[in-house]
Amino acid sequence: MAATDLLLTLNAGSSSLKFALYGLSQALPLLAHGQVEGLGDEQRPRLHVSLADGERHTQSLAHQAGRPDHDTALDVLLALLQAQFPRRKVRAVSHRVVHGGPEFAQPVRLDAALLQALAAFSPLAPLHQPHNLAGVRAAQAAFPAAVQVACFDTAFHRSHPFVADTFALPRRFYEQGVRRYGFHGLSYEYIARRLREADPLRAQGRVVVAHLGNGASMCALLNGRSVASTMGFTALDGLPMGTRCGQLDPGVLLYLMSEQGMSAAEISELLYTNAGLKGLSGESHDVRVLEASGSAAAREALAYFVDRARRELAGMTSCLGGLDALVLTGGIGENAVGVRAALLRDLAWMGIHLDPEANRDNAAVISSPSSPVCVRVMPTDEERMLAEHALELLARDAGSTLPPELTCSLD
Structure with missing residues (x-):
């Protein structure tokens, strides 16, 4: 993994999109984090970004055509990250997916078949699952060659008696x-x-x-x-x-x-x-x-x-x-x-x-x-957990490096 490699985490809710950007190394240095709030609201949607050096950015999405959705929010977010981290490459995107059903006890790589299977759990988590998967699709469109990882909120409990x-x-x-x-x-x-x-x-x-x-x-x-x-x-x-x-x-x-x-x-x-x-x-x-x-x-x-x-x-x-x-x-x-x-x-x-x-x-x-x-x-940090899971999955599947074809630039 090169020094310019990035790992993006996305946590898509019904009206928000939380994110964090890390350097893709064992230390997982946090480079930026924030959220888009007010999605679906024509008056209030705003992007808030905090950078590692303490710099903060706030941007309104109200000027976007129609009611800004997750795709629009991700477009605006990527434009800002591109300006802050030019020519750095996102090699993986780690997603919080609330429901993994009885099958999934650990993070997995996402593909079309798995997305379809996960959509079947939407009635069990109607406030979260559809928006989680909308965030996945938006990230797939933005980073077609990056590894997309699903981390399930239900997986940790599969050890129940x-x-x-x-x-x-x-x-x-x-x-x-x-x-x-x-x-x-x-x-x-x-x-x-x-x-x-x-x-x-x-x-x-x-x-x-x-x-x-x-x-x-x-x-x-x-x-x-x-x-x-x-x-x-x-x-x-x-x-x-x-x-x-x-x-x-x-x-x-x-x-x-x-x-x-x-x-x-x-x-x-x-x-x-x-x-x-x-x-x-x-x-x-x-x-x-x-x-x-x-x-x-x-x-x-x-x-x-x-x-x-x-x-x-x-x-x-x-x-x-x-x-x-x-x-x-x-x-x-x-x-x-x-x-x-x-x-x-x-x-x-x-x-x-x-x-x-x-x-x-x-x-x-x-x-x-x-x-x-x-x-x-103790403060919790779901974004850090998403990043740690993605790093572990990449290391398990591909060793300490990823092949070039799995890279995708912010450009």
Whole structure:
């Protein structure tokens, strides 16, 4: 791999396109990162780029014809990267793909047949999968000769035992793929790797990682491997989230269909985009907005989030037979001091003793020195995990170098 080789990561959501650009070497130096936000909105779409030297760029996409989509966003992004890194070559693009079904337990090279197979999982992740694959197609058009790599959010959880992977339904449904897949796997895998560096002894033990953000879940790790997750067949299950409902009695769905006359599409819209903190509060999906609101509905929404998180934490601990470490990550886990304090209050019976001052200071360790369970706050980095996976796949498939025909220039 030449010094000019580049590795691009893409994380395409419904209205955003996150990216990071790395030098393609073992150290994976970060050269640029950012996102396009507001896709599909004629008034608000903007590109934000931060370069390694601290330089920042912001560019509006509102002048683009029609409503800017992922193809348009990638075109604008590539034009800016071309200006910043002239004549450097993108040899690989690593994509976050939320759903890999029961088959995929590791990253794979993408081709037309695989893209078609992955599209079949779109009903299981309607907010993510179609946009993930749209990002892949846009990158294929922009870099027709580059290696395209798919990294799956479900792959990390394929180590689950059967009891954590199934529902109490007739076995034929499990064989057809109706099972608990778990999500946020790239985040959990990144945290598992970094925890081995920060605290190798506890990383070999019983760890719960709480990825708390607009999407929220928890994962039980035993010696760095996922053994249980709060999310299930889709990314709706488990914890309440910004706009998603979390755990819900299935009888509610039967009631909505039979008594409220709601269609499948209407129920999907309700559960994915109008539930969670947004639905409970009637105000916002954003914890920062709710904390500042002061309204009774906002307080109750946050209290519900904390209550369900405490229940799930106890459940994940039960799956492990005890707890050695708890790691909080994601936008809420990394920044919401008040939510963290409420989540960890009065958990001495679990061996968790919070250090209030360390929590207020956003310290790396927020448990007291005497706490049997170490509580850490660790930033997650899904883009870095995408890059590490792509580098490992390229090394596994092609040794330490890539043939010239797999290169593609930004020019």
